Amino acid sequence: MRILVLGAAAGGGFPQWNCNCAVCRAARDGKARARARTQSSLAVSADGARWVLLNASPDLRQQINDNPALHPRHGARHSPIEAVVLTNADVDHVAGLLTLRESQPLALYASQRVHDALAANPIFGVLNPRYVERRALSLDSSQALAGPDGTDLGLSLETFTVPGKVALYLERPEAGENFGTAAGDTIGVCIRQPASGACFYYVPGCADLEPPLAARLRGAPLVFFDGTLYRDDEMVEGGLGVKTGHRMGHLSLSGPDGTMAAFEGLDVGRRVFIHINNSNPVLLEESPERAAVERAGWEVAFDGQEITL
Numbered sequence: 001m002r003i004l005v006l007g008a009a010a011g012g013g014f015p016q017w018n019c020n021c022a023v024c025r026a027a028r029d030g031k032a033r034a035r036a037r038t039q040s041s042l043a044v045s046a047d048g049a050r051w052v053l054l055n056a057s058p059d060l061r062q063q064i065n066d067n068p069a070l071h072p073r074h075g076a077r078h079s080p081i082e083a084v085v086l087t088n089a090d091v092d093h094v095a096g097l098l099t100l101r102e103s104q105p106l107a108l109y110a111s112q113r114v115h116d117a118l119a120a121n122p123i124f125g126v127l128n129p130r131y132v133e134r135r136a137l138s139l140d141s142s143q144a145l146a147g148p149d150g151t152d153l154g155l156s157l158e159t160f161t162v163p164g165k166v167a168l169y170l171e172r173p174e175a176g177e178n179f180g181t182a183a184g185d186t187i188g189v190c191i192r193q194p195a196s197g198a199c200f201y202y203v204p205g206c207a208d209l210e211p212p213l214a215a216r217l218r219g220a221p222l223v224f225f226d227g228t229l230y231r232d233d234e235m236v237e238g239g240l241g242v243k244t245g246h247r248m249g250h251l252s253l254s255g256p257d258g259t260m261a262a263f264e265g266l267d268v269g270r271r272v273f274i275h276i277n278n279s280n281p282v283l284l285e286e287s288p289e290r291a292a293v294e295r296a297g298w299e300v301a302f303d304g305q306e307i308t309l
Contacts, residue, residue, distance in 0.1 A: 007063055161183050
């Protein structure tokens with residue numbers, strides 16, 4: 001099984017187009033070692049020929065061009081992208097669907113909540129239903145992934161709900177503290193290759209590592225996990241906004257209640273932070289924060305990273 005990191009950043013990418021924070025500024029002026037990153041997405045394949053996207057980034061066109069494995073190869077029109085799996089309805093995970101509007105057959109997997117959000121926005125009608133089949137995922141279940149023609153892609157998908165928040169543009173303040181969040185707004189996935197037994201987890205958005213989720217991830221060979229902020233108040237302290245990580249539905253990396261502490265003792269073989277906000281100092285390769293996550297056994301995902309299981 002091959003896994004390509006198409007994009008490792010959170011919404012806005014890195015450096016973000018309108019951000020002059022210390023991290024983005026250091027990346028732009030060349031005074032710090034820092035790789036540019038596009039917005040979060042993975043691609044996975046059992047055979048290296050047929051690919052499944054995990055989330056569709058707004059930067060998808062660039063990501064396809066940057067990854068030869070995703071280039072067309074047969075005839076005048078072709079794409080090796082057979083399916084897309086969405087973990088939520090956030091803009092940085094669904095806007096790339098508009099790039100896939102060229103009457104190209106593919107299967108679109110998402111929870112019913114996410115499908116409903118797409119159906120309510122007429123712009124996503126450009127995904128011609130003659131070519132794009134929308135397949136609803138049952139929560140906390142497992143199923144084989146298939147291409148648009150029903151052909152088995154050699155991968156199975158396990159879905160599970162994770163603590164999170166409804167997409168920003170779907171928030172309903174009148175609904176109270178959770179803004180109308182419901183089961184299916186944020187999911188995590190486990191991708192398995194039945195033929196080899198290889199598997200990995202992808203959880204790009206998560207507000208809390210609750211005991212059932214921790215138990216599920218225990219002993220996993222590879223986990224890509226939400227790396228949005230290093231500190232919960234990072235954006236507030238940086239003058240970049242008024243929301244904490246918790247308010248945005250993200251568990252921060254550091255602190256006694258953070259991700260690194262929560263993963264201690266879970267015996268996860270390989271731990272990779274993904275969906276990293278432009279304000280997060282771990283993006284600077286020589287920062288003390290980067291050193292801290294590496295000492296804790298974590299990697300920071302980067303565009304073009306490839307892992308084979």
